[in-house]
Amino acid sequence: MLSVRVVGTARTLLNPTRLLTSRQCVSRGVICALECQSRSLSGKGTGHSILKLTPLEKDPELLHNGNIKNYCTAQVKVSCWNCKHALDQTPAFFCMLCKVVQPPAEGVSYFQIMDCDYTFALDTQKLQKRYLQLQRFLHPDNFSQKSGTEQEYSESQSALVNKAYKTLLKPLSRGLYMLELQGLRIEEGTDSGADSEFLMELMEINEALDAAPTPKEANKIGQETKGKLADLTEQIDAALRKGELQAAKALLAQMKYFANIEEKVKEKLSQFM
Template sequence: MLSANSLRVVRSSRAVLHPNRLLTNRLSVTCSGHWMSTSLHKKDTWHSNFNVTTVRTEKGLFYSTNYIPSLRNYTANQVKLNCWNCSQLFDKKPTFFCMSCKVVQPPEEGTSFFQIMDCDCTFTLDTQKLQKRYLQLQRSLHPDNFSQKSAKEQEYSESQSALVNKAYKTLLKPLSRGLYMLELQGMQLEEGTDSGADSHFLMELMEINEALDEAQTPEEANKIGQDTKGKLAELTEQIDAALRKGELQAAKALLGQMKYYANIDEKVKEKLSEFM
């Protein structure tokens, strides 16, 4: 019969060989120093790092497992980087400026928008913090600040500034943020097809669009706009819940609905501008 310590070793060894067995437990998703709690199921396709730690106790060796799930392509390249100008080794990522010689650095391949904007890797992120980070980065990275610098610094400032703009615009709105989170998982919505949409849902959208086209007053258009915003808020909560549970297919379907309502929201704004 195996001893208790031997059983611990066997269980840990099996976990290394079959890490998916641990997916039914409640886990913490680590995202560049930030975390969010989520429940994952075996069927969901999350990539992971799996570490085994040996701890010496009074009763002998104990092997503990440390399972760290992460979004695909989320973590930046693990290769250590140096400053292109003075070869100073960087101790954090992303690095926009060298702490030694102060020159701007080129964008780092594989860095996610969440890392660039120093945001929690979650669907319901703090947009005020996002905007503050955006303004801070643009004040320091804007190409106008490098007009008297070398050609290489001007090039890097332009590419960094453009990347910050793209990251900000992507993470600012729930729809583009959610689609980007799916993209990190290797998933995306199919363009130009309604084959996956429920017929009742499509009929409802058609009726809303017809009512908006026939709206004769700002009040009528505003009513449709308020109803649409309420639906978008409801979808935001549902998508956040699905992503926290690791239910990626459900999140994808809900984001598809959000895309339709976001289009209606834009049409409402256009309709209201006609009454001005």
């Protein structure tokens, strides 16, 4: 058996274009085995695994007897907790042999769970579709007549899918999560990274919103804020594509402020109702 050990920096591993995809590995007759204690590349230090989950809608054989059938992309030494059959995929939601739900895999990123490309500009429609598909099979209501272990694992899997979906759905939480995978975090309640001109702009916007006499005025501020968020989204995407993490971090800090203003606009409009 031939195995290839993936070695590289966090930045390299986090960029799927720098690595051979699983399809390329298979086409060359090479079995890609990722060797680490958590059975996949963790978000700390090494980053995002190259294992890719086949979309449910693209493989009719993925569904079998009402459960999700595993699609092998690489060999990983993980076994079913129930029948000890080798699981061929990470993450593995169900055992292909005995069909029981599996516990959440360690060290698997939200991008892997939701079968999304590791990119800031991901397809949110595909994300939502994936979410609905997973919850259809993993929801705890489906396991009310199963063993206590299966009920526990279904609850854990369903909760993890919910968290992954909510994190990746919005640009701000998605970008912050991508920075976390790189070991960067924006501290709460700190303005040290914002210049005085930017803080003054924010203060003026907040004051104008508080004093807005009509829904029309509040809506105007809301539309301007959406425009700023859209512009920041493009800048953050460009920075992350270039690997400029500090620039992305600074832009995400600005996005947090404008996202907060967007929520305040909604609150203001509710006061007029």
